[in-house]
Amino acid sequence: MNHLENISPKRNRWYWYLLVFGLSYLIANIIGSIPLMVLIFSKTMQSGDAGVAAAIAKGDIAAAGVDSNLYLASMMFVFVVFLFAMIFLVRKIQGRSWPQVVNGTSRVRWRHALAGFAVWGVLNILLMGVSIMISPEDYEFRFDGWQFFWLVVISFVMIPLQTTCEEYGFRGYLAQGIGSWMRNRWAVLIITSVAFGLMHSANPEVKEYGYGIMMAQYITMGLILGVVTLLDDGIEVAMGIHAANNIFASVLLTFKGSVLPTAALFMAKETDPVIDFVSVVVVGVVAVVILARIYKWRFGVMNERIELPNFDKQQAE
Template sequence: MFIQQAFKYRYDFWRYLLGIFIVFIGITLGQIPLVVMAMLEKGGDVMMMDENEMLSILDSNLTLFLMLLTFAVGLVFLLVHVKVIHKQSVLSLTTSRKRIDWSRFWFAFILIAVFTIVITLLDYFTNPGDYLVNFQLEPFLILVGVAVLMMPLQTAFEEYFFRAYLMQGIGVLAKNRWLPLFITSIVFGGLHFFNPEVGKLGNIVMIHYIGTGFMLGIITLMDDGLELALGFHTANNLVAALLVTADWTAFKTNSIFKDVSDPSAGWDVIIPVFIVYPIFLYILGKRYGWTNWNQKLFGKVEKAETLNLSEEA
C-alpha cells in the first residue's frame, strides 16, 4: 500500500516535522531570484509592495519562470531531505508499484487536457464577448518553453509534498487513511486562500481548491501511487497557463485567450467539484479496476510484519 510502505524507512514523526521546515526554507530561498530581479527593475520600493504588485513589475514570461523556480527549489529540498533523513527512495514516495507507471500519468494528463480545451473552446464560441484573442507568436513560444520546462516541477512539488510526503507521514502516525486525506486536502486548498482569484471571486472559490485537493488525494489512495495525480495536476495547470489568462489570476501569461468578462463564482465552481470530478473518478476507477473503496479511503494503516525492522533504525 502507498502509505504503508513508509514503514520500511525512517518514519519518526520528528523527521516529517523537520521536512516541513526544510521545505519552507527551500521555498523561501527559491523566492530570492524573483525579489532580486524585481529590485533591479524597480529598486528598494519592491519591499513595500504586496506580492501581486511585485509580480506585475517584470515581463510576464520572466515572472512565470521565477515563480515556478520557487517550487522547483522546494522540490529539490524535499527530495534531498527524503533521501538523506528518511533514507527513502523517490520511487517509494511516488508509487507502490515496482516502477513508475508513466502510462497512468499520460492517461490522466490527456483526459484533463482534452476536457479543459474542449470546455474552454465551447465557452469561447458560446460567449465570444467574454474573450479577447491574446495570441502573439514570439511571447507565446517563450511561454510554451517556460511552461513545459517549469510547470511540471511546480505541480510535482505540490503532489510530492501533499499527496506523498505528508500523506505518508500523517498516515503512519494516525494509522489510518482518512485523516491524511482530509488534512492534506484541506491544507492544500487552504494555501490557495491568498490567490488573487479568491479576492476577485470570493470565498466560494475555495470549494474548488479544497475539492481539487480531495480529488487528487482520493485518486492517490485508490491507485496506490502519484502517477494519476501528477498527470491530472500537470495538465490542469499547463493547459490553463497556455490557453487563458486574466488580470485577476495567479498566472498572468501570454496565453492564446484573455478572459475580459466580469467574473463571478457560483454553479461554475460547484459543478466541477460535485459532478465533473465524480465522473473523472468513475472513468479512472473503471480503467484501473479500483475496488474496496471504503478500505482504501477509510481503512487502517498497519505495519506489515514482513518488513525489515533494521531499516527503521
C-alpha cells in the same frame, strides 16, 4: 497496496516531517527566490521607483513592467528548488527514495501520469470550447507568436515540476505520515485536502473573489487529487491532473486576479467563481469515472485499514 503501507518506520514522528518541510521551505526561499529577487532588484534599479518591488511581490506585473514569462519562470523556480530539497531531505533523514514516496515501490508509473494529464486536459479544453461557443463575447483572444512560444516552453518544462512539488509534499510525503499515524484513508484524504486548500489561501484569487468560494474550490480540487491518489495507490495520476490543470490555466485561459498572470491565448472578461467551482466538481467526477474504468479501481479500498508491515515487523523485533 503499497503507497501508504510500504514505508520505512525510520524517523516517522511528526516532528521529523515538520523538520523536512521547514528546511525545504527555508532552502526554497533562500536559493529558489534568487531569480525573483534579481528580477525585482533589476526592475527597481531601472525604474528608480521603490514601488516596483511591491507591485512585483503582489503579482501586479503589468504595473511593474515585467515580462510575464520571466515572472512565471522566476516563480516556478522556487517550487523546483522546494521539490528537490524535499526529495534530498526525505532520502537523507527518513531513508525513503523518490519512487517510495510517489507510490511505495521502486519505480514511477509515468504512463499513469500521462493518462491523468490527458483526461483532465481534454475535459477542460472541451469545457472551454463549449463555453466560448455559447458566450464568445465573454472571452478575448490574444496571440503574440514569440511571447506565446516561450510561454508554452516555460509552462511545459516548469509547471509540471511545480505541481509535482505540491503532489509529492501533500499526497505523497504528508499522506504517508498521516496514514502511518491514523491508519485511516479517509483521514488522509480530508487532512491533506484541507491543508492543500489552506496553502493556497494567499493566492490573489482569494482576495479577488472571496475566501469562502475559493477555499471550497481549492479543497475540492484537493479532494479530487486525493481520491485518485488513494484509488490508484500512488500520486502519478494526481501529478498528471495537477500539471494539466495549471498548464491549461497558464497557456490557454487566464482571468483577472489569476495567480498565473500570463499571456494565455484567451482572457476571460468576466469570471463567476461559483460557476468555476461547479465546473471543477463536474470535471472532477467525470475524470474519476473515466480513470476508474481505465485502471479498474476499487472504491471499497477507501474503507480498508492501512496496514504497515514494516512497522509491525519492527515492533515484533
